[in-house]
Amino acid sequence: MAAATFNTEAVVLASTAVGEEDGIITFLTPGRGLLRAAASSARNLKKGRAAPLDLFVRTNLTVRTPVKEGKLKRVVSTTMIDPFLGIRSDYRRLCAASYVGQTVAHCIQEDDPAEATWDLVLYCLRKLDSGAAPYGVMLLFEVKLLRQMGILPELKSCQKCGVEAGGEVFLDPGRGGIFHRRCTSMEYRGVLTAGDLAILGYLAKCDLDAVSRLSVREEDAMRIFRILHPFSVHHLGYEAKALGMLER
Numbered sequence: 001m002a003a004a005t006f007n008t009e010a011v012v013l014a015s016t017a018v019g020e021e022d023g024i025i026t027f028l029t030p031g032r033g034l035l036r037a038a039a040s041s042a043r044n045l046k047k048g049r050a051a052p053l054d055l056f057v058r059t060n061l062t063v064r065t066p067v068k069e070g071k072l073k074r075v076v077s078t079t080m081i082d083p084f085l086g087i088r089s090d091y092r093r094l095c096a097a098s099y100v101g102q103t104v105a106h107c108i109q110e111d112d113p114a115e116a117t118w119d120l121v122l123y124c125l126r127k128l129d130s131g132a133a134p135y136g137v138m139l140l141f142e143v144k145l146l147r148q149m150g151i152l153p154e155l156k157s158c159q160k161c162g163v164e165a166g167g168e169v170f171l172d173p174g175r176g177g178i179f180h181r182r183c184t185s186m187e188y189r190g191v192l193t194a195g196d197l198a199i200l201g202y203l204a205k206c207d208l209d210a211v212s213r214l215s216v217r218e219e220d221a222m223r224i225f226r227i228l229h230p231f232s233v234h235h236l237g238y239e240a241k242a243l244g245m246l247e248r
């Protein structure tokens with residue numbers, strides 16, 4: 001049986017060099033989820049310019065599926081769509097993009113259509129490419145991803161007394177929701193205000209093209225992200241290394 005090929009759009013999430021000539025690239029695709037494929041001469045020869053298989057580059061691929069089971073797919077040809085060079089011009093934005101890429105590579109499987117996650121990742125890369133501050137993008141990403149996976153915490157009412165949370169509340173990573181100060185004896189790192197809960201609620205529900213209607217200060221995005229993040233680490237069972245690089 002002859003090997004079959006298919007075409008797909010993709011974004012490079014990770015690459016591992018194998019010997020001098022080859023690399024194994026992890027892509028995110030619309031419709032096929034994560035895609036791992038071998039590619040030759042993945043390294044860029046022209047300095048300062050992106051190659052189609054560089055990190056975060058958006059590209060069209062032709063991929064050959066192996067005849068033998070257990071063998072890797074192979075990238076046959078590439079056509080770059082967008083190099084997102086703006087991401088690489090700033091260390092903090094690069095860290096934020098890496099955070100998005102590493103987390104998605106952990107959460108999405110091969111052959112998982114994950115169309116909404118593709119749209120989300122592309123949106124985040126575009127924002128970072130155009131100079132958006134890292135925590136605003138990472139907060140949006142985290143909220144939307146948790147929602148897409150069906151594990152966004154309950155943010156409306158207290159998990160102990162059931163009363164709607166109007167004022168300052170704590171988010172408990174392990175117990176999956178928010179608690180009034182008076183309803184928990186645990187110690188938490190930060191409180192969520194009514195304004196924070198409104199921001200989280202908006203980000204969870206809005207379409208991506210309506211995100212920019214909400215303006216969140218970067219310092220608030222960072223504070224809220226740091227409260228939400230332990231929840232996602234707890235439920236995803238994963239902590240992207242890139243976050244440590246950003247917070248260092």
Ligand SMILES: [Zn+2]
Pocket residue numbers: 158159160161162163179180182183
């Ligand atoms: Zn309560």
